[in-house]
Amino acid sequence: MLSRTADNLFWLSRYVERADYLARILETTSRLSVLPAAYTGDTNEWTSALATAGCLNAFLAIYDKPTAETVTEFLAFSDQNPSSIRRCLETARFNARAVRTALTQEMWETINGALLDLQKMDERQFTTGNISRFTEWAKDVSLRIYGSGYRTMLRNDAYWFSRLGFFIERADNTARILDVKYHILLPESSSVGGGLDYSQWAAILRSVNALTAYRWVCRESLRPWLIADLLILNEELPRSLAACYKNIADCPDSIGSAYGTHGKAQRQARTVLTALENSLIDQVFHAGLHEFLTNFIADNNRLGAAIVEQYL
Amino acid sequence: MYAADGSVRPPYAGVAKWLAGVNPEQLELRRLEAELFYRRGGITFAVYGDTQGEERIIPFDIIPRILSSAEWTKLSKGLEQRVRALNLYLADIYGKQSILKAGIVPEDLVMGNPAYRPEMAGVAVPHNVYMHIAGVDIVRIDADDFYVLEDNVRTPSGVSYMLGGREICFRLMADLYRAHRVMPVDNYPDELVATLRSVAPSHTDNDPTVALLTPGQFNSAYYEHSFLADKMGIELVEGRDLFVKDDFVYKRTTQGPKRVDVLYRRIDDEFIDPLAFRGDSMLGVPGLFNAYTAGNVTLANAVGTGAADDKAIYTYMPEIVKFFLDEEPILKNVPTWRCREPKDLSYVLDHLAELVVKEVHGSGGYGMLVGPQSTKSEIEDFRARLKASPETYIAQPTLALSTCQSFVQSGVAPRHVDLRPFVLTGANGVTKIVPGGLTRVAMREGSLVVNSSQGGGTKDTWVVEL
Numbered sequence: 001m002l003s004r005t006a007d008n009l010f011w012l013s014r015y016v017e018r019a020d021y022l023a024r025i026l027e028t029t030s031r032l033s034v035l036p037a038a039y040t041g042d043t044n045e046w047t048s049a050l051a052t053a054g055c056l057n058a059f060l061a062i063y064d065k066p067t068a069e070t071v072t073e074f075l076a077f078s079d080q081n082p083s084s085i086r087r088c089l090e091t092a093r094f095n096a097r098a099v100r101t102a103l104t105q106e107m108w109e110t111i112n113g114a115l116l117d118l119q120k121m122d123e124r125q126f127t128t129g130n131i132s133r134f135t136e137w138a139k140d141v142s143l144r145i146y147g148s149g150y151r152t153m154l155r156n157d158a159y160w161f162s163r164l165g166f167f168i169e170r171a172d173n174t175a176r177i178l179d180v181k182y183h184i185l186l187p188e189s190s191s192v193g194g195g196l197d198y199s200q201w202a203a204i205l206r207s208v209n210a211l212t213a214y215r216w217v218c219r220e221s222l223r224p225w226l227i228a229d230l231l232i233l234n235e236e237l238p239r240s241l242a243a244c245y246k247n248i249a250d251c252p253d254s255i256g257s258a259y260g261t262h263g264k265a266q267r268q269a270r271t272v273l274t275a276l277e278n279s280l281i282d283q284v285f286h287a288g289l290h291e292f293l294t295n296f297i298a299d300n301n302r303l304g305a306a307i308v309e310q311y312l
Numbered sequence: 313m314y315a316a317d318g319s320v321r322p323p324y325a326g327v328a329k330w331l332a333g334v335n336p337e338q339l340e341l342r343r344l345e346a347e348l349f350y351r352r353g354g355i356t357f358a359v360y361g362d363t364q365g366e367e368r369i370i371p372f373d374i375i376p377r378i379l380s381s382a383e384w385t386k387l388s389k390g391l392e393q394r395v396r397a398l399n400l401y402l403a404d405i406y407g408k409q410s411i412l413k414a415g416i417v418p419e420d421l422v423m424g425n426p427a428y429r430p431e432m433a434g435v436a437v438p439h440n441v442y443m444h445i446a447g448v449d450i451v452r453i454d455a456d457d458f459y460v461l462e463d464n465v466r467t468p469s470g471v472s473y474m475l476g477g478r479e480i481c482f483r484l485m486a487d488l489y490r491a492h493r494v495m496p497v498d499n500y501p502d503e504l505v506a507t508l509r510s511v512a513p514s515h516t517d518n519d520p521t522v523a524l525l526t527p528g529q530f531n532s533a534y535y536e537h538s539f540l541a542d543k544m545g546i547e548l549v550e551g552r553d554l555f556v557k558d559d560f561v562y563k564r565t566t567q568g569p570k571r572v573d574v575l576y577r578r579i580d581d582e583f584i585d586p587l588a589f590r591g592d593s594m595l596g597v598p599g600l601f602n603a604y605t606a607g608n609v610t611l612a613n614a615v616g617t618g619a620a621d622d623k624a625i626y627t628y629m630p631e632i633v634k635f636f637l638d639e640e641p642i643l644k645n646v647p648t649w650r651c652r653e654p655k656d657l658s659y660v661l662d663h664l665a666e667l668v669v670k671e672v673h674g675s676g677g678y679g680m681l682v683g684p685q686s687t688k689s690e691i692e693d694f695r696a697r698l699k700a701s702p703e704t705y706i707a708q709p710t711l712a713l714s715t716c717q718s719f720v721q722s723g724v725a726p727r728h729v730d731l732r733p734f735v736l737t738g739a740n741g742v743t744k745i746v747p748g749g750l751t752r753v754a755m756r757e758g759s760l761v762v763n764s765s766q767g768g769g770t771k772d773t774w775v776v777e778l
Contacts, residue, residue, distance in 0.1 A: 002563060101538055101548045
């Protein structure tokens, strides 16, 4: 396939996945922000949301102070934020139109339909109070695009490049949210205890869709090291780093098998996967959670670079 | 749809009966459904210079236009003849120029034509085919004859609307559709790709690589490009996806460079190669023209075909058919005044208010005057332009174009239509025409301009066995 097509498919998926992640950050933050201050501490949840979305600096270049209104606007709709949900979906549709022939009819209609909905939508109807109507819609769009691809695409290189985009973005998102919040997961902070940490921990789990999963897997009340273990090393949780990498490693392997050549991308993906498989959460904490996550994000970027070098 | 005496012509009997049984609300519902189909599918086009919405949908009229298979047989024979003659004409003006030497077509008209490519003189094009895809605009003025309004042999577009319209009729007009035996058009992409494969350079093996070269997603016909590539199962490439090495064309793929043998290019001549033509073109592929003249890649259509669909050359078509084929033309030309000739010019200037005047090199309904529908000052304005450069204009009578019942705001009413069938020419001169074409309809009452850029719509075209 054309290198440009592979590139467009990859980024199409990344933007769709990112829109989903942003929607969940907004939901989680809205939820935290309505709790009494005693439960959330004096931290500004909206600042934290921007950090998690990776656009705090972009925000501060435009606004003075993160508030519910400004951050919601910025993350959901802003034209000035290339990573707002609106812009993510617009960019995804732009990429989709450029590679129209590499998408199935179902995928294209889902993406195109979402854009039409978006164009008709009156943003002024959304307030901080009812933004969940928008985030629910965005999550649904992302799910349908992901699902229609899963259901209808040929299992060839186009499919694997597209999946690769979803999983790399997903791994990156999970790592970022953990890294922004890592201080509240450190063992010493557990001594603080109380409602404050509990809400924060729950918020982390919610933002990766894992609160219920936690209960099923861990079967006890929220403990920071168990949360870290679940989100980093548990292969059963779809958004954990380990689960993402199992999927990520499959993509270059499938492409490599189809093309009959393996190279740097395959090796890089396998290396990260093996490291995750052989880690224990105690070691991770011992070596430093922040360092671990920083390394992971760098490794994940290296894989992206290897893919570009090898195929694009 | 109606004969001169007001009776329903036989091919339309089914439609007339059906129309009598539906009410405007039902029609409106179907019209909305059709619009939704286009919107959801992203079946759009862009109008240049329009800063409003950048992607628009083309209005689709759900009432089909109908031709009997007997009418179609006659028409398709005429199309085949005309396209055959045009191919020979192109081979001649870039070759021996016998038609110029014979004094049939004035030499300055050909050699002075900006669409004539001197670079193509003496170049042997693969399989001697110049126009693999031609769109011939046909109108009817009476029940007997088909008239050619215009030949489009550069990069004619619109075929995706023909196929899209049929798809809609399948879905929304099943009741009416079932009552007719409609000849299929859906095999067009198969015929097109077979045509393109047949004209691959002789050095390629049995499995030539065909690709569709598009200017990209900001082009007005981008939807059609992606649609056709998809239906043909070929790669949709942009200039930046290709490069030329040692006079061969390659595409950049995830598995390294892969050779391309045939390019169905939807980019105009001027833009295909910045080294050979316009140096500022960002759309083309440097070196493509060299690869082409070296015989290593087939371009469809060939470079320089624009020299054949000029409105000035059009006026010589009856002579061209006779000269190359020694046959009487089956399709008629609309009577045309050549403003370059003083006698014709003075007639045109005297009758501006009743004529249609067109730029020789214009297309898309831009830069034309429709006399009866223009204000005095518009006509005077045009008169000045005409006097300043008469050789760049032709004039035709305003024709009593045939109409077809169409569903418009005021209900079901007659609107003027034309027809663009698509003629494919492959190796050994094999011609394919799927039965039908794109019917364009002027949605405004009395309007004769059917171009989509001027608010025209489309209809499905049914060739039916009676």
